[in-house]
Amino acid sequence: MPTGVAIRDVREQLFAAAERVLVRDGPNALTSRAVTTEAGCAKGVLHRHFDDFDDFLAELVRDRIAAVEARGAALRGVAGTGTVSGNVAAALTDLFGPLALGVLGLVTSRDALRARLRRTTPVGIPLLTEAGSVLAGYLAAERGLGRLVADCDTDALAFTVIGSGHLLFAGRDGVAPPAAEVGRVVGTVLAGATPQAG
Structure with missing residues (x-):
């Protein structure tokens, strides 16, 4: 996705992508790159919305x-x-x-x-x-x-x-x-x- 393009409901989009990876490939395949690739966005998008990947995962579980x-x-x-x-x-x-x-x-x-x-x-x-x-x-x-x-x-x-x-x-x-x-x-x-x- 080009830089500067707004993503609607970023958190929900990233969570949905992580859930698809998790169900399809299992917990060991769940990386920040796998999530952002699945979501169709740049890797930096995840890190702009969460402190780190563990913060993202904790919010996903919550x-x-x-x-x-x-x-x-x-x-x-x-x-x-x-x-x-x-x-x-x-x-x-x-x-x-x-x-x-x-x-x-x-x-x-x-x-x-x-x-x-x-x-x-x-x-x-x-x-x-x-x-x-x-x-x-x-x-x-x-x-x-x-x-x-x-x-x-x-x-x-x-x-x-x-x-x-x-x-x-x-x-x-x-x-x-x-x-x-x-x-x-x-x-x-x-x-x-x-x-x-x-």
């Missing part, structure tokens, strides 16, 4: 975290409809798409990035921690409606589901596990928290 947190309101909105297990299984499938798995690979493979993210996510794995909190909020809403037993620990359930889901979806090269398998895992985790019929 952007994905914000998207997960925004979907939390929609998830809480389905409380009381469908089945709890079905809603959780759908949320897991939505969460653990190729992009989220790529972001998790990025976070776990770059120490400097993780250190920057510790400022906002002091414990756990950034993105997974926030997804667990979102899911815990949904499960608490279902508990309030009597669709989970009153004494269940929604935080523990949420993080167990998130950890199990991560293991279930990881390493499949962008192909989600069968819905029945996701449902089985979620159903098993939630079984003790579901009121028994009769």
